[in-house]
Amino acid sequence: MTMDADLKIPTVAETLKHPAFPTAIWNLEPDRKGLCPVAEGRGGPLNINYEIHGEGPIKLVFIMGLGGLLTGWQRQTLYFGHLHRDKYSVLVLDNRGVGGSDKPLMRYSSSEMARDLYDLVTSPEVNFLPANPDRDQTRCLHIVGISLGGMIAQEFACLYPHTISSLSLCCTAPEIKNYSLTWLENIKSRLGMLMPKSPDESVAGVARQIFAHGWLPLPDDAEVPVVGSTPKALPPVAGGGGGTYLRFESNAQRFVAQEMHKRMDKSKFGLKGFLLQLVAAGWHCKSEEQLREMAERVGRERILIMHGTEDGMISLPHGKVLMEWVNPGKGLVIEGMGHAPSMERTKWFNELVGEWCEGGERLDGRL
Template sequence: MDLSNVTTVEETLKHPSFYDATWNLQPTRSGHLPVAAGRGGPLSIGWEVHGEGPIQIVFVMGLGSFKSAWQRQTLYFGHEHYKEYSVLVLDNRGMGDSDKPLMRYSTKEMALDAVEVLEHVGFIDPNGPADSRSVHIVGVSMGGMISQELACLIPGHIASLSLCCTASAIENTSPTIWENIASRAALIIPKGVEESVRGTAGRIFSLDYLVKPDDAQVPAKGTHLVGPPVRPADAPATTSKADWYQMFDSNYQRFVAQEMNKRKDPRFSTKGFLLQLIACGWHHKSTEQLAAIGDAVGRERILVIHGTADQMISVPHGRKLIDSIKPAQSYIVEGMGHAPLAERCAWYNQTLADHFANGEKLSGRTPKE
């Protein structure tokens, strides 16, 4: 089984649903916040809050991706269950709606950016008690590295911490450090678009997932603050005239549509990608520092998830996090790739919902059973 017979990029660009790949999830509030004064800034961070519920979540995205890459989680928590949750998504510096300054990036600096946004939107109170336990942090890949830094900066504000498909450092495991770094660099090395997109898909997702029919749960009509697809005025005649979201032929084709929409978007920055990549390469948390995160946040509040088929950050990195932090809950998922937010979406959303409920209970915001 391989990707030799899947739909091509050219065919996907002509697919009627090409412009439907990114959903029109309208935020409850949004803005741009100047951050990093005294830290090389100010620079602007684009953010959105979806939902109006009391359970406050921040989803921290990984390398080279927009905040809209969390759309399946944003839809589920911030729209379908908007009265229960408030969901913050933001673009890390270097990508999307955020500024892309030419300077040294680090996961700690990006975490400090996120802290300023969290304070700005009211998810944490800088003048309140240090043990408010007011926010649930979810980070994937580079976002998981940033989340480790958040755990060092604001441990008492964290109701729960979810570290997904991430690492304390890119280490000389199997695959080696050079193979792990090459997997990221290969995302932007010049090559034919077909080879590039196919290679990216294979590094992020398991082959078994990619070849299956499209299984996305698209927004249902009438979902709170979800609008119809946004299609450009100059879209080709083949573009769907349907007033709602349509399906693709396979999970791979949906990924291709999302990837090509991103690459065509002027907010995507190769410079920003490279600067984020450097931040990933320099991220490091020792065994002792990981244990200290467990102590400070509370192991009963921490979840670690990794897939055995992850070709971006190999599974020994996830096992190290588990062995060092000793979280109360952890999953090494057989056959799963680097993006459970899509590949195991229903399971992932439910697992996170249960973890959030546990964090709320530990924080005294739900009746004890």
């Protein structure tokens, strides 16, 4: 994706003053939440912050990408865990290093973070899986991972293929390469991520990398919650808004607001955790042989892979290699889509994930 430096992103100052800013993070009350100890004997225990929304039989797990909090899935949490709460139980979590989870100073890897997830879903608190790895387990997990979350999902599928009813890998890669830069240019590009920038420069740069440039200036298209309209009543709007979730001027401004909610809470987002997650993403590497074996054990008909042509964070060639090696039941290259279909194309994304979950349920004989 060609970077458009002339694309105007609303400033942090004007976004903080916008009436909708206090309502940018939706107050979606979970059915269960807590801190779950994981990684016993693997440098832990350390606590993972999680929420479960809904009480339906379909167990849906969303894994966020680099530096993202569980609130980054709020459009999916609302749709699956509230509007369709009788059908789905939705698990969202903060990966180690961010949010309400612990942020230990140690080497992070996508495989260790996948093991964190296994400890979480098998814990008595979450109880998405029986905690006996020595016997065949009923396939029941519907795993959706984006970016680094997609790398974690690959590792989880390699380690625990017998638990997966469906697997959706979004805008991710078997390993990070640069298909257009030389080795030296690639190193300089990665170091550029760590250069000090003003908040406006930093947030605008991230927005331009993540989203399709044609989508950013469009009017805010988020389907905001309507208090009292869901089967599980929503609590009052957090932070004001007169009891109503408000809209921003553009999609870009909503992203700036959500990003600033995250960055302003130093207890949830800091440089240390971000860099340690960056290490996990940068060193993630699954070979063609490993992914082919994973696909055979999970079942290719259960695997969905999608990538956008305007993904400026993980470029399209990465997604094409992943599709070639996995040979999934469905592989989608979406014209004009960026790195975050869960936000850019929420309705389409939610409906597709729902269809894919139902396909896995049918394969397991539950539908």
